[in-house]
Amino acid sequence: MKHHAALIAVLHVGQQQVVKAKNCNREEYEPMQTVALRYMKKNQSGVIKAIKVNGELGRRLREMGLTPGTRISVCGRAPLKDPVAIRVLNSILTLRNNEAEYIHVEVMNNQPR
Amino acid sequence: MPLKIALAGNPNAGKTTLFNQLTGARQQVGNYPGITVDHKEGFTLHNGERITIVDLPGTYSMTAYSAEELVARDYLVNEKPDVIIDIVDSSNLERNLYLTCQFFELGVPLVIALNMIDVAKDRGIEIKIKKLEQLLDVPIIPIIARSGFGKEDLLETAVRTASKNKRWSSRDISYGKDLDMTLTELVSEISEANFMTDVYPSRYTAIKYLENDEQILEKGRQNNGEVAEKLENIVSKTTDHTQKTLDVYPEAIIADQRYGYIKSIIRQGIEIRTFDMDRLYASDKIDKVLTNRLIGPAVMFLILFSLYQFTFSWSEMPVALLESFFGWLGGVIENTLPDGLIKSMIISGIIDGVGGILGFVPLIMFMFFGIAILEDSGYLARVAFMMDRVFRFFGLHGSSVMPFIVSGGIAGGCAVPGVMATRTLRSPKERMATLLTVPFMNCGAKLPVLALLIGAFFAESKALYMFLFTLLAWVVALLAAKFLRVTILRGAPTPFVMELPPYRFPTIRGLLIHTWERTYQYIKKAGTVILGISILLWALMTFPGLDDQRIASFEQQRQETLSSFSPEAVADLQIGRENFSEETKALAGKIRNINNEETETALRNSIAGRVGGAMESLTGLAGFDWRTNIALIGGFAAKEVIVSTLGTAYSMGEVDAEESTSLGERLKNDSNWNRVVAVSALVFIMFYAPCFITVVCIARESSWKWAFFSMGFNTVFAFFAAVAVYQIGMFFQLG
Structure with a gap:
């Protein structure tokens, strides 16, 4: 299994940035890492993978453009660290951290630019 | 047509x-x-x-x-x-x-x-x-x-x-294979049964069923229960399927597909961009400073404080002008109309009451203008963003900050536009909590009372106490909101998802319209509630009047006083010359005292006086005497009349809301009043039932149930607070 994974890693290196998982005992190397928006850092950007909530919150998030496949980036956080301001579809949206929890994002890079 | x-x-x-x-x-x-x-x-x-x-x-x-x-x-x-x-x-x-x-x-x-x-x-x-x-x-x-x-x-x-004049027909956008099939099925059922097709296009109804739209579902059930059930069954089958395969509900798919449709169109070369996607626009650069960890809050307090200063200083002159106008008007009436009830009603009832509120209009207008600038420029959204974490602790939203400020959070305002401003809150529970607590703010009507009592009893540090009482209003409002959200308005917080619009230069026209809309709501009170209540209060404080015997006795006192002075002094007084001699002044003083006593006795004897007196056993716990009670009763209708009623009750005759120093002096020297009583009265006035118009507004925005609750809850709370202040204050002999 490990050899297989290593081979995949080699093939991918030329095309994508390979992000090594923090825990190096992981069997597979993931080309991208999925992180909840809540834990993203300032200036980090990524593509939404899934919105894991329904009901009213889900509706609000989706109607504002937060749908799978949409690119977002973190502008910053309020002085008390909550809410978070993100850029999506050319506008700036603010969300509470506990709302940002449900937005799963594939981040392009680990380090903020 | x-x-x-x-x-x-x-x-x-x-x-x-x-x-x-x-x-x-x-x-x-x-x-x-x-x-x-x-x-x-x-x-x-x-x-x-x-x-x-x-x-x-x-x-x-x-x-x-x-x-x-x-x-x-x-x-x-x-x-x-x-x-x-x-x-x-x-x-x-x-x-x-x-x-x-x-x-x-x-x-x-x-x-x-x-x-x-x-x-x-x-x-x-x-x-x-x-x-x-x-x-x-x-x-x-x-x-x-x-x-x-x-x-x-x-x-x-x-x-x-x-x-x-095209007929309304729903466009065919694809929502993905699964849903499209379901839609076709739904549409055929709907068309066959002519299910609500007179109102909605059939495809629209189908989409709403898939989206689980409550309003349409309800209408459907009422329209044709059988068809509705069939449709709902089809939808639940599809829902099960999407849940199992994609772990989402159909409405999520529909939302995603709409954006998919939009993106597919845009991608066909609709937008040509010259700059990089993540380029910082001017608005973003400004935000880097204004929402910065340290600078952000500092700037915010600076701006709010400047608004406070700007409002008070710039409105001073217009307010003074209006003041003198009403004073002049009163003088004209005094001299032209014959003595009697009508004149008394016009001066004490109408000019005092209505003049009081109109006199404050410039102040309110400047405050609303300042708020309009903050709002239209987009800055208020940043305030909501920065304050949300704090407000959330009290069960509210960052967006609640606006209604609070409009209602008088900084320095004067009005709860009526404040209550209406809660419409922007999309979350019902937070909205109700805000709606019910904005009346605690120090609106334009409460300012004269604050000015009077602080001026009389805390003259050494007026500004400080003004600030402290404003702070108190915020603390109470927030705690009350928390209380409501933990008890009767209990529920999970609703989404805060909010857009931060780019900073924009407000248009003058927009600012003026905005400002005028809110100011007008404040003024409208004058011609309606305040006018009516001022007249009513005047009547209650005038009738039934003194009986003939007592009138005669006072007249006798006057005659005795006149005869005890020299005839020259009496003549001087009757002509009413500008410069009185010492003797004439003394005579005038004595006559004035008798007149005052007569007015006061008449007042004590009136309906209002008797009611006020009857309540003394209860309100005495908070340190209020019968005169204060009358003023507070008037305040139920509109807080603006409190000072003028207090003035009349203390037999000062007509008291200007602005120039209340003499009333203040009178209060200071009254044995029933001291610093503790002043604070207790202020606490009660700040927090008891909202004025009539606000109550009506609350009823319109929610229901009469809530409006009455607001009156009851606020008054009971205010009373207990006042009693607490008075009892504790007197216990520690702070008076």
Whole structure:
């Protein structure tokens, strides 16, 4: 299994940035890492993978453009660290951290630019 | 029949600016029947023809989960306007088109107004309008609402589209294989049974069923229970399927697919961008400073404090002018009308009461102007952003900060526009909690009382105490909100998802309209409630009047006093010359005292006086005597009358709300009053029942149940607080 994974890693290196998982005992190397928006850092950007909530919150998030496949980036956080301001579809949206929890994002890079 | 055009679009897309451009001063604000959302309607002239323009509430979508969305949708479906102008923010095309998509589903006759193309240009975005028109099959007119650019073209196109008189038919957008199949099935059932097809296009109904739209589901069940059940079964089967395979509900898929449709269109070369996607615009740069960890809050307090200063200092002169005007008016009446009830009513009842509130209008107007600047520029959204964490602790939203400030959070305001401002809160529980606690703020009507009592009893540090009491209002309001949210308004916090619009330069016209709308609500009180209550209070404080025996006894006292002085002094007094001799002054003083005593006794004997006296056993716990009671009773109707009533009750005759120093002196010297009583009275006045107009407003925004609750809850709380202050204060002999 490990050899297989290593081979995949080699093939991918030329095309994508390979992000090594923090825990190096992981069997597979993931080309991208999925992180909840809540834990993203300032200036980090990524593509939404899934919105894991329904009901009213889900509706609000989706109607504002937060749908799978949409690119977002973190502008910053309020002085008390909550809410978070993100850029999506050319506008700036603010969300509470506990709302940002449900937005799963594939981040392009680990380090903020 | 005049043509009816409805304006719709996202908040911040410039809809109101366009509405103002088209209708100018020819607009009025009203209410949608049965619902409390504002309905702005106006008219414009095009080629000599009159056209009605309706401004729908700004929404991001037409799911019916907030009052605005329901109103927008119901208006479109029930009133069926001839054409909709969908205002789209050019620099924000994708998200704005989401609502447009829903218009497609409804099948309404549509024209798109592509607004703010100048801003888009500055951001390096060029939009291929012709191509977009083709792909969307909708006329698109570029406009700049601020300047009026494109206005005529837009109207022309709208009128032309309306005259085509096409039947409403829902557009076929694909929602993915699974859902499309289900939709076909639903549509066939709906068409066969003619299920609500007179109101909604069948495809629209089908989509709403898939989206689990409560309003449509309810209507469906009422319309035809059998068909409704069939449809619901089809939907639940599909829902099970999507849950199992994709772990989402159909409504999520529909939302995603709408954006998919939009993106697929945009990707066909609609937007040409010159700059990098993540480039920082001027607005973002400003935000880096204004929402910074340290600088942000500092700047915010600075701005709010400046607003406070600006309001008080700039309004001083106009207020003084109005003051003298009413004083002059009173003097004129005094000299022209014959003595008697009518004159007394006009002076004490009308001029005092109404003059009091009108005198404060400049202050209120400046405050609202300042708020309008903060709001229209976009800064208030940043305040909501920064304050949300704090407000959330009390069960509210960052957006609650606006209603609080409008109601008098900084320095004067009015709870009526404050209560109305809670409409922007999309979350019902937070909205109710805000609605019920904004009356705790120090509105324009409470300021004179604060000024009077602080001026009398805490003269050494007036500004400090003013500030402390303002702070107290905030603390109480927030704690009350928390209390409400933990007890009767219990529930999970509702989503805070909020857009931060780019900073914009407010238009003067917009500012003036905004300011005037709110100021007018404050003034309207004067001609209605305050006028009525002032007259009523005057009557209650005048009748039944003294009986003949006592009148005679006072007259006798006067005669005795007159005869004890020299005839020259008496003559001087009667002529009323400017410079009195010492003796005449003494005589005048004595006569004045007798008159005052007479007035006071008459007052004690009046209905109001007797009621006030009867309540003394209860209110004495808070340190209030019968005179204060009368004033507080008057305050139930409008807080503005408290000072004037207090003045009359202390037999000062006509007391100016502004120049209350003499009343203040009188209070200071009264044995019933001391610092503790002053604080207790202030606490009670700040927190007890809202004035009548606010109560009516609360009833309109929610229900009479809540309005009465507000009166009861506030008064009981205020009373206990006042009692606590008084008892503890007196115990520690702080008086």
